[in-house]
Amino acid sequence: MKKIHIVGLGLLGGSFALALKKIRPEIKFTGYDINPQNQIDALTLGIIDEAKPEADQDTDIIILATPADTLPLLLEDVLDKIGAETLVMDFGSTKANLCAKIAEHPKRAHYLAGHPIAGTEYSGPKAAKADLLDRKVFIVCEMEKTDLHLKSKAYEVLEALNMKLRFMDPEEHDSQLAFVSHLSHISSFMLGKTVLDKMEDDKNIFDMAGSGFASTVRLAKSSPAMWAPIIKENKKNILEALSMYIANLSKFRDKILADDYDGIFHEMEKINKIRDILDLE
Amino acid sequence: MKKIHIVGLGLLGGSFALALKKIRPEIKFTGYDINPQNQIDALTLGIIDEAKPEADQDTDIIILATPADTLPLLLEDVLDKIGAETLVMDFGSTKANLCAKIAEHPKRAHYLAGHPIAGTEYSGPKAAKADLLDRKVFIVCEMEKTDLHLKSKAYEVLEALNMKLRFMDPEEHDSQLAFVSHLSHISSFMLGKTVLDKMEDDKNIFDMAGSGFASTVRLAKSSPAMWAPIIKENKKNILEALSMYIANLSKFRDKILADDYDGIFHEMEKINKIRDILDLE
The missing domain is CATH 1.10.3660.10 (6-phosphogluconate dehydrogenase C-terminal like domain)
Incomplete structure (x- = not known):
């Protein structure tokens, strides 16, 4: 695992990076946020090492941590350009609509539908905390539709974060x-x-x-x-x-x-x- | 201040006694609970020094900390028998009905209508905590109807507990x-x-x-x-x-x-x- 790219540098995306950086300092984090101030804050807080609008082709995992209604179009766009060895995983709070919209995409096997059950009433990179995800439940939907080799990259980091995996269907x-x-x-x-x-x-x-x-x-x-x-x-x-x-x-x-x-x-x-x-x- | 009697040895009555005993060890606490196990627990936990159904005549303050609907009859009964120098104060969460029912009692001036804004989702003497009331708001209703001298006994202990007094009418x-x-x-x-x-x-x-x-x-x-x-x-x-x-x-x-x-x-x-x-x- 060398490189992770995060789209949406808020509470969840930021907390994920902060936690993983503590235990895997060798991983390089790139990222993007539509709000320029969030991007600056994420750099200052050490959430990402470099801001860039798109992931490098050799990125291991792309995390989508943007509002639920932006995910279908964003995921489609990311899958269109995805590297051969890259997994994309989202942190969205809703799954059925997203999984249905992406079902027929030729790169569907590059995507893992996820939802960490964690949060606070605050938002943005400044609200991110390295222990937010620790020992929390992480729900995975339609696991059978994700490529086995790519999926193992996700499980490696989720287990490193002590997250408890649960599997269920999107509906x-x-x-x-x-x-x-x-x-x-x-x-x-x-x-x-x-x-x-x-x-x-x-x-x-x-x-x-x-x-x-x-x-x-x-x-x-x-x-x-x-x-x-x-x-x-x-x-x-x-x-x-x-x-x-x-x-x-x-x-x-x-x-x-x-x-x-x-x-x-x-x-x-x-x-x-x-x-x-x-x-x- | 020598003696305080508490009717209802639950979360609020118990927390009040535990807090006051820490700073005023000279005060003797007597008390009663309709539930015999609560009475035993209150003795074991040091909430009261002696269990007895009614307050001694030389008691300084009687605290009524029983369910809201029991207070009108209980308060009337306590006022009927109250000592010449005794103040009775309740901790009930509702005030209008209680104040109206007791308005014409000949000993009305012995009563201070109170409500500490404190609690947890737990109940009973075992849930009592010495810091529950610390720096919390204590609402007093119809303060002008309570005898000045008797009322000062209540203010003395409430201030000792760092409670913040607020005055408002019962409605x-x-x-x-x-x-x-x-x-x-x-x-x-x-x-x-x-x-x-x-x-x-x-x-x-x-x-x-x-x-x-x-x-x-x-x-x-x-x-x-x-x-x-x-x-x-x-x-x-x-x-x-x-x-x-x-x-x-x-x-x-x-x-x-x-x-x-x-x-x-x-x-x-x-x-x-x-x-x-x-x-x-």
């Missing part, structure tokens, strides 16, 4: 992520909006907010440039999850309207079993 | 807390329910959950014995907050249905200003 991935990630972001944004709307009357309302509020609203700090595209790419599954959530909230409201506090108690008690599931992790 | 308190605390808990419980419902089809879904999900669903681990009563006591304000939240989620869903991703981007961008507000704290 299953997008459906599950809608529930355990995308819905959380929408619920948090709308919670933030509801309180901000209320704040227009009560200026001091945030003074009363405790750690519980901070925890549930944290994701409302997330980047719209990342999240609006995810919603676009995973529309169908997100609508399903969001509709189930709204229906559950409405049924809960009906219980309050009916003064059914026993029902509320028992419902909360059942949901408490999420303790056991989350504490296992 | 304002309940309305604001519905938005910045009670709604967060309901949104988190219903998020947990939505994913648990989905899990019945997809057993491995939690494997895919990242730190964002854990953060938004953390409050769904909270105690139903605490939260069902809060919803009961603050029904009107919670219904207002919950209805606004459901309406915001529904409007957001409409934007997705209409493929209005620019609208979604700009809405998220506006809500991002919550960064500045939360990071100030």
